[in-house]
Amino acid sequence: MTLKSQLESLLFVSIKSLSLKELAALTNAKTNEIEEVLRTLTEDYERAGSGLAIIKNNGQYQITTASDNAALIKEFLKSETSGELSQPSLEALTIIAYRGPISKLELEKIRGINCSLIIRNLLIRGLIEEKFEKTKNENYYNVSLDFIRFLGIGSVNDLPDYKKLNKSEELAAVLEEIK
Amino acid sequence: MTLKSQLESLLFVSIKSLSLKELAALTNAKTNEIEEVLRTLTEDYERAGSGLAIIKNNGQYQITTASDNAALIKEFLKSETSGELSQPSLEALTIIAYRGPISKLELEKIRGINCSLIIRNLLIRGLIEEKFEKTKNENYYNVSLDFIRFLGIGSVNDLPDYKKLNKSEELAAVLEEIK
Amino acid sequence: MIEFTTEKFSGPLGLLLSLIESEEMDITEINLAKIADEYVAYVRAAENIDPEELADFLVVAAKLLYIKSKALLPYLYTDTEEEEGDDLEKQLRMYKEFIEASRQIKDIIAQEKFLYLPPITKSRRIQTIVEPTFSPPTKVTALILLEQFKKILADLAKRNEEKLPEEKLEPKMNIEEKILLIRQMLFDKVRVNFSKLLRAATNKTEMIVSFLAVLELAKQKELIFEQDELFSEIHITSNKQ
Numbered sequence: 384m385t386l387k388s389q390l391e392s393l394l395f396v397s398i399k400s401l402s403l404k405e406l407a408a409l410t411n412a413k414t415n416e417i418e419e420v421l422r423t424l425t426e427d428y429e430r431a432g433s434g435l436a437i438i439k440n441n442g443q444y445q446i447t448t449a450s451d452n453a454a455l456i457k458e459f460l461k462s463e464t465s466g467e468l469s470q471p472s473l474e475a476l477t478i479i480a481y482r483g484p485i486s487k488l489e490l491e492k493i494r495g496i497n498c499s500l501i502i503r504n505l506l507i508r509g510l511i512e513e514k515f516e517k518t519k520n521e522n523y524y525n526v527s528l529d530f531i532r533f534l535g536i537g538s539v540n541d542l543p544d545y546k547k548l549n550k551s552e553e554l555a556a557v558l559e560e561i562k
Numbered sequence: 563m564t565l566k567s568q569l570e571s572l573l574f575v576s577i578k579s580l581s582l583k584e585l586a587a588l589t590n591a592k593t594n595e596i597e598e599v600l601r602t603l604t605e606d607y608e609r610a611g612s613g614l615a616i617i618k619n620n621g622q623y624q625i626t627t628a629s630d631n632a633a634l635i636k637e638f639l640k641s642e643t644s645g646e647l648s649q650p651s652l653e654a655l656t657i658i659a660y661r662g663p664i665s666k667l668e669l670e671k672i673r674g675i676n677c678s679l680i681i682r683n684l685l686i687r688g689l690i691e692e693k694f695e696k697t698k699n700e701n702y703y704n705v706s707l708d709f710i711r712f713l714g715i716g717s718v719n720d721l722p723d724y725k726k727l728n729k730s731e732e733l734a735a736v737l738e739e740i741k
Numbered sequence: 742m743i744e745f746t747t748e749k750f751s752g753p754l755g756l757l758l759s760l761i762e763s764e765e766m767d768i769t770e771i772n773l774a775k776i777a778d779e780y781v782a783y784v785r786a787a788e789n790i791d792p793e794e795l796a797d798f799l800v801v802a803a804k805l806l807y808i809k810s811k812a813l814l815p816y817l818y819t820d821t822e823e824e825e826g827d828d829l830e831k832q833l834r835m836y837k838e839f840i841e842a843s844r845q846i847k848d849i850i851a852q853e854k855f856l857y858l859p860p861i862t863k864s865r866r867i868q869t870i871v872e873p874t875f876s877p878p879t880k881v882t883a884l885i886l887l888e889q890f891k892k893i894l895a896d897l898a899k900r901n902e903e904k905l906p907e908e909k910l911e912p913k914m915n916i917e918e919k920i921l922l923i924r925q926m927l928f929d930k931v932r933v934n935f936s937k938l939l940r941a942a943t944n945k946t947e948m949i950v951s952f953l954a955v956l957e958l959a960k961q962k963e964l965i966f967e968q969d970e971l972f973s974e975i976h977i978t979s980n981k982q
Contacts, residue, residue, distance in 0.1 A: 384611070384630045391613025392631040393638060398860045409638055434570025446859075448571040456571055459588055463577060467878045476881075477889040493897065497688025497708075500578055503861055507577065509875035529875040534883045543887040553897040577861050615856060626856035635857050647850070650751035656843035672836060675752035675797040713846070714854025722845045733835050 386412050387420050391446075400443035464508050475501045476526070479511055480539055481548050484523035486516075492557050565591050566599050573616070573625040579707050581621050604716065618717040619707045620662075620691070629714035654680045655705065658690055659718055660727040662704035665695075668737050669703070752794070753801035754836045756783065761833070768833050774812040777805035804829045806949045919954035924963075927979040935966075935975035 389410050394401060403414040410417070421444060425437040428449070436449045448456050468476065471494070478493055479485055491498050502524065505511040510530045516523050531538060539545060568589050573580060582593040589596070600623060604616040607628070615628045627635050635641075647655065650673075657672050658664055670677050681703065684690040689709045695702050710717060718724060727733075760779055766772040784790065784798045808829065926933050938955065942948035955977070958964045967976045 384613070384628070384634075388611050388613040388628060389631055389634055392627040392635055392857075393613075395614060395627055395859055396635055396639060396857045409634065432564050432567050434567040434572075435574060446574075448574055449567055452568055452571040455568055455588070456575055459572060460575060464876045467880055473878075473881070473885075474889055474893055477886045478893060480886055481890050491686045493893070495682060495900075496685050496692070497706075499688060503577055507861065508877070510877060527875070530877060533875075533877045534881075534886075536883060542883055548887075548890055548894070551894050553894045553901065556901055557897055574859055575861075617856060624858065626858055629854035629856055632854045632856070636853065636855065639857065641857075648751075649755075652843050652847060653751055653755075653839065656846050657839050659846070660839065660842060672832075672839065673752055674754040674801060674832065674836070675794055711856040711858070713849050714852070714856050715849070721842070723842060727838060727842055735831060 386410060386416065387424055390417065390420060391424065394437065394444055394446040397445075400440065400445035402443050406444070464504075471496070472501050472504060476505055476510055479505075479524050480526045480530075480542060481545065482554060483511075483525040483539065484514065484516075486519070486521045486523050488521070489558055490524070492560065493554065565589060565595065566603055569596065569599060570603065570625070573623060579619075579622040579624045581623070585623070615716065617707060617710050617715075619710050620704050622707055624707050624711075626711060632714060651680055651684060655684060655689060655709070658684075658703050659705045659709065659721060660724065661733070662690075662718070663693065663695075663702035665698070665700050665702055667700070671737060672733070753784075753798045754833060755840070756780065756798070757801060757805075757833060758837055758840065768830055768837065770808055770827065770830050771812065773805060773829060773833075774809040777802075777809040780805055801829070803949045806953060810949065810952045919950050920958060923951075923954055923958060923977075924979075927964075927977065931978060933977045935977055938977070 390406060393406060393409060403417050406412075406417050407414045421437060421439075425439075427433075428436055432449075434449050434452055435446055438445050438447055474494060475490060475498055478490055482489075482493075487498060487502060490502075502511070502513075506513060509527055511524050512527045513522050513524055515521075526539060534542075536542065542548075569585060572585065572588060580588075582596050585591075585596050586593045600616060600618070604618075606612070607615055611628075613628050613631055615626050617624050617626055653673060654669060654677055657669055661668070661672075666677060666681060669681075681690070681692075685692060688706055689712065690703050691706045692701050692703055694700075705718060713721075715721065721727075757773075757776070757780060760776050760783070761768060761772060764772075764776065766776070781802050784795075784802055790798055923933070923938070926938075935955070938951055939948050942951050955964070959966070963980050965978045965980050967978070968974070
């Protein structure tokens with residue numbers, strides 16, 4: 384693949400913005416060459432009226448949405464994370480509330496479907512929190528403090544029938560299978 | 563901004579894949595118009611040797627990195643590729659990919675064996691999706707966008723011999739008996 | 742007989758296909774008839790077949806034996822019954838097409854051409870939208886969570902109870918039972934007509950089982966067969982007297 388294509392892919396997936404130096408190390412190209420290609424790419428996007436744009440800040444590069452679409456995107460992101468939860472999300476949230484800390488795998492075993500997207504959505508809405516358990520080499524999930532307060536309780540222990548439901552045999556049976 | 567630009571921006575920021583209907587509601591455009599623009603966009607990316615690609619499955623769209631940069635991005639993200647598929651899972655997945663939407667009964671008729679467990683595992687891995695068909699009072703299965711991404715293709719239409727296997731007459735005859 | 746490992750096939754059709762392919766035979770009804778004994782012998786000897794899957798293996802065994810019996814005794818079958826063998830042949834051909842496709846998919850997966858999504862992280866979104874990141878659904882309350890959780894537990898309890906569908910385990914008359922029955926018939930009657938024995942079967946599976954039982958008894962030299970001319974009635978008597 385061309386350097387241009389590689390740079391585009393890298394900026395696209397990176398969580399943080401990338402410097403010329405970092406990009407050079409990743410692609411085995413020279414920094415001035417990369418700088419030149421990124422300039423072309425930036426112009427390409429502008430000329431083509433692309434929905435994406437390359438922004439440069441402090442020598443760091445990043446792909447973002449084109450500024451002309453800002454209003455649309457803002458509206459969309461707002462709608463995406465507001466409003467009621469879908470039934471699958473509500474169920475996942477419930478299980479995390481009563482059984483947290485719980486791993487993604489455990490949650491998926493209980494729900495019977497892949498939960499990557501649901502977890503991401505709940506995380507972004509600030510309803511749950513992720514914590515990496517070193518000993519188990521896995522992420523575990525809990526409901527967030529914000530959500531607990533939102534429910535008007537002091538902790539998950541105050542959830543109705545918490546003690547009984549937290550220890551439910553049905554769940555234990557399903558989770559047992561994982562081991 | 564042009565519709566093309568808006569679609570590009572929306573796909574880039576969305577947590578989940580977007581359907582033509584959702585995109586239509588967001589952009590106030592018609593679904594067939596959007597479908598046409600997305601087709602052009604997909605071709606533009608391919609022709610320009612872009613680092614990005616548009617993939618499609620079951621009327622849902624997503625924007626991803628180009629398949630040729632897979633090794634580079636894997637290295638960069640230090641992502642682990644998901645585990646091996648067992649032979650039975652691979653078989654079931656193949657049949658669902660070529661023949662989806664397909665019911666459990668049809669799948670079992672083709673494989674000659676009960677597939678409950680395999681379906682459950684594929685659902686948890688997010689490689690297939692389940693949809694309840696009201697008119698037939700039965701669950702139907704399709705491969706997911708994650709499956710498309712896992713293979714690095716644009717849609718199921720890119721699978722080898724897709725047309726032939728999707729429309730196989732022998733298959734139709736075998737499945738006919740179920741009814 | 743060739744040794745098979747479970748990796749080589751998955752399910753009854755996979756086994757059948759590996760048998761046919763290892764003999765380098767085409768998938769035809771005649772070849773299926775030839776391979777029937779090998780298949781049955783394998784299923785009988787196999788220890789690695791999941792008991793829950795055994796029923797599915799036996800269904801294919803029954804179909805194969807039906808095809809075989811038809812090849813051996815064509816006069817017993819009318820044209821309307823053609824379909825059974827035709828059906829298995831078609832099914833296997835189609836299965837083979839998907840197996841070949843699955844090999845190609847395996848190759849595609851092995852190339853590791855994964856497509857990656859843009860990251861959706863809080864930090865990235867905050868750049869676009871400066872708003873508090875806690876956005877709860879308005880209608881959720883602790884009581885709703887309780888109600889949901891109870892429903893989930895009820896569903897789980899139901900799922901845990903779900904066993905194999907009953908139809909899978911429908912009692913089939915086994916060969917041993919049939920052998921006992923034939924012995925009894927011969928004890929009572931001295932001589933039995935083969936066609937009558939088959940006609941007594943209430944369904945195809947039972948007919949196949951009867952046929953197998955007769956074969957088994959013949960193998961053990963318990964029976965004597967007499968036939969006046971080709972394709973005429975076969976008379977069975979006991980060898981024990």
